[in-house]
Amino acid sequence: xxxxxxxxxxxxxxxxxxxxxxxxxxxxxxxxxxxxxxxxxxxxxxxxxxxxxxxxxxxxxxxxxxxxxxxxxxxxxxxxxxxxxxxxxxxxxxxxxxxxxxxxxxxxxxxxxxxxxxxxxxxxxxxxxxxxxxxxxxxxxxxxxxxxxxxxxxxxxxxxxxxxxxxxxxxxxxxxxxxxxxxxxxxxxxxxxxxxxxxxxxxxxxxxxxxxxxxxxxxxxxxxxxxxxxxxxxxxxxxxxxxxxxxxxxxxxxxxxxxxxxxxxxxxxxxxxxxxxxxxxxxxxxxxxxxxxxxxxxxxxxxxxxxxxxxxxxxxxxxxxxxxxxxxxxxxxxxxxxxxxxxxxxxxxxxxxxxxxxxxxxxxxxxxxxxxxxxxxxxxxxxxxxxxxxxxxxxxxxxxxxxxxxxxxxxxxxxxxxxxxxxxxxxxxxxxxxxxxxxxxxxxxxxxxxxxxxxxxxxxxxxxxxxxxxxxxxxxxxxxxxxxxxxxxxxxxxxxxxxxxxxxxxxxxxxxxxxxxxxxxxxx
Numbered sequence: 001x002x003x004x005x006x007x008x009x010x011x012x013x014x015x016x017x018x019x020x021x022x023x024x025x026x027x028x029x030x031x032x033x034x035x036x037x038x039x040x041x042x043x044x045x046x047x048x049x050x051x052x053x054x055x056x057x058x059x060x061x062x063x064x065x066x067x068x069x070x071x072x073x074x075x076x077x078x079x080x081x082x083x084x085x086x087x088x089x090x091x092x093x094x095x096x097x098x099x100x101x102x103x104x105x106x107x108x109x110x111x112x113x114x115x116x117x118x119x120x121x122x123x124x125x126x127x128x129x130x131x132x133x134x135x136x137x138x139x140x141x142x143x144x145x146x147x148x149x150x151x152x153x154x155x156x157x158x159x160x161x162x163x164x165x166x167x168x169x170x171x172x173x174x175x176x177x178x179x180x181x182x183x184x185x186x187x188x189x190x191x192x193x194x195x196x197x198x199x200x201x202x203x204x205x206x207x208x209x210x211x212x213x214x215x216x217x218x219x220x221x222x223x224x225x226x227x228x229x230x231x232x233x234x235x236x237x238x239x240x241x242x243x244x245x246x247x248x249x250x251x252x253x254x255x256x257x258x259x260x261x262x263x264x265x266x267x268x269x270x271x272x273x274x275x276x277x278x279x280x281x282x283x284x285x286x287x288x289x290x291x292x293x294x295x296x297x298x299x300x301x302x303x304x305x306x307x308x309x310x311x312x313x314x315x316x317x318x319x320x321x322x323x324x325x326x327x328x329x330x331x332x333x334x335x336x337x338x339x340x341x342x343x344x345x346x347x348x349x350x351x352x353x354x355x356x357x358x359x360x361x362x363x364x365x366x367x368x369x370x371x372x373x374x375x376x377x378x379x380x381x382x383x384x385x386x387x388x389x390x391x392x393x394x395x396x397x398x399x400x401x402x403x404x405x406x407x408x409x410x411x412x413x414x415x416x417x418x419x420x421x422x423x424x425x426x427x428x429x430x431x432x433x434x435x436x437x438x439x440x441x442x443x444x445x446x447x448x449x450x451x452x453x454x455x456x457x458x459x460x461x462x463x464x465x466x467x468x469x470x471x472x473x474x475x476x477x478x479x480x481x482x483x484x485x486x487x488x489x490x491x492x493x494x495x496x497x498x499x500x501x502x503x504x505x506x507x508x509x510x511x512x513x514x515x516x517x518x519x520x521x522x523x524x
Contacts, residue, residue, distance in 0.1 A: 013204050014038060017061070018030055018033070018041065021064065025064060031480070040061075043055075047078065059197075063091055064092030065093035069096045090173035092141055092175060099148065103150050107143065117139045119135060120158070121156050122155065122157055127192050129196060137176035138182035139161070144175065152168050153167065178190055210245075215246075216374065217243055221331050224331055225329045229311060231402065232269035234397055234398075234399055235380075238390065238392065239334065239335040239375055241392060243372060251280065251333070252322060255284065258311075260405065264428070286314050293307075300409055300524030312369075336373040336375060336376050337380060342480075401479070409523070422503060422504070433495045433498070442475070447522075449470040471492070471495065492511055
């Protein structure tokens with residue numbers, strides 16, 4: 001089976017399995033491990049040994065979590081983690097599970113620890129090699145280890161935690177969070193675990209990923225043909241470039257103009273990918289059918305669902321049309337990323353669905369294609385490094401993300417042609433001014449949102465009652481968390497003035513200063 005071959009092809013590098021107990025920091029642990037050129041994946045606590053065998057993990061990390069280990073039904077660490085003989089790093093709740101499951105005792109702490117704390121080393125363990133005798137860390141726990149499991153020794157303590165760290169020859173457990181920036185030496189601690197305790201080599205590089213991804217795609221597709229939904233963004237561009245390297249002319253890219261694009265985007269995508277990069281690209285005008293499907297729809301999840309379904313149907317129609325000239329298509333290539341998978345909660349039962357991504361939970365159950373998703377376990381910044389490794393132009397690699405549903409989820413309420421045109425103009429002004437100020441690359445993502453609000457204004461000597469547009473710009477490394485961009489006031493003033501004066505039916509502009517969390521980057 002080609003699917004089996006594709007799965008086997010993933011176990012060609014050192015890997016770490018991170019057991020995710022629902023911590024808000026679980027994805028951050030993965031990011032920190034990847035930064036050390038070590039491959040890792042998040043797995044749920046109920047993943048079976050056979051499911052995890054695909055990774056052949058050389059080490060395990062147990063994340064934090066909101067539960068108490070002594071509560072009925074609290075998630076447990078899988079038995080195969082301890083039976084494997086592989087090194088284990090346990091963090092916060094993970095540490096308490098180690099104590100609880102291996103014969104120690106965990107109880108509510110007399111004094112909870114939330115925030116900054118000072119940890120003092122009491123043992124010369126490798127995990128703290130090269131660190132000072134005491135250092136600041138970030139704590140977030142109400143329970144603590146009261147009694148060590150047999151064979152464990154104390155490695156560090158804090159004022160409220162006599163066992164701020166414990167371990168034996170194979171297992172290291174930390175009550176604090178080394179993955180957050182509030183633990184300044186957390187990076188050194190993680191490196192010590194990965195390279196000194198676990199003995200890993202850190203060989204997972206963009207070049208290595210390209211080689212592995214190409215082999216996986218070849219194994220999955222075999223002699224078949226694939227069609228790629230190319231949006232023009234870095235995710236689909238890198239997915240297409242990887243697939244093209246793997247199967248060559250048996251890949252056809254389809255760019256769907258769903259009528260929800262940014263201003264001038266169709267022409268830009270065709271010029272870049274067909275003319276400059278030489279991709280076999282078919283551009284499809286499907287604006288009318290998408291807008292018809294969205295008529296009267298206001299719920300954001302329903303918008304995503306309908307757009308996701310319609311995308312696949314367009315691809316199927318194009319594949320049937322092209323079959324007569326290039327042959328049968330059996331595979332659909334998508335630029336699905338790891339955050340898409342995590343946020344859609346399709347794999348991790350301990351996670352809550354935040355929003356359904358159109359290319360994950362928004363797909364219909366019955367499709368005529370098998371999915372090829374070479375970036376499914378990759379973060380956004382890793383995609384950019386892979387794109388540069390593949391030789392893609394920098395203006396493609398560093399283009400701001402644009403969601404598959406397009407402006408439909410930046411228009412709150414019903415989507416109409418008129419509202420799309422209004423938002424296109426406002427968005428174009430914002431991006432143009434960012435580029436002119438030299439701040440486009442300083443923002444990870446910038447966008448305009450057309451709200452359903454209308455407010456009273458004055459233009460000239462007349463009263464207006466027009467739309468409100470919200471501007472949003474964020475800074476982030478991985479798009480799992482983000483902060484609002486501190487743009488200069490004079491820049492925001494120019495953007496506001498231009499939008500109100502140049503775009504019909506808008507008389508007010510506001511700036512979104514929410515971080516993620518609690519907000520998401522997109523408004524819907």
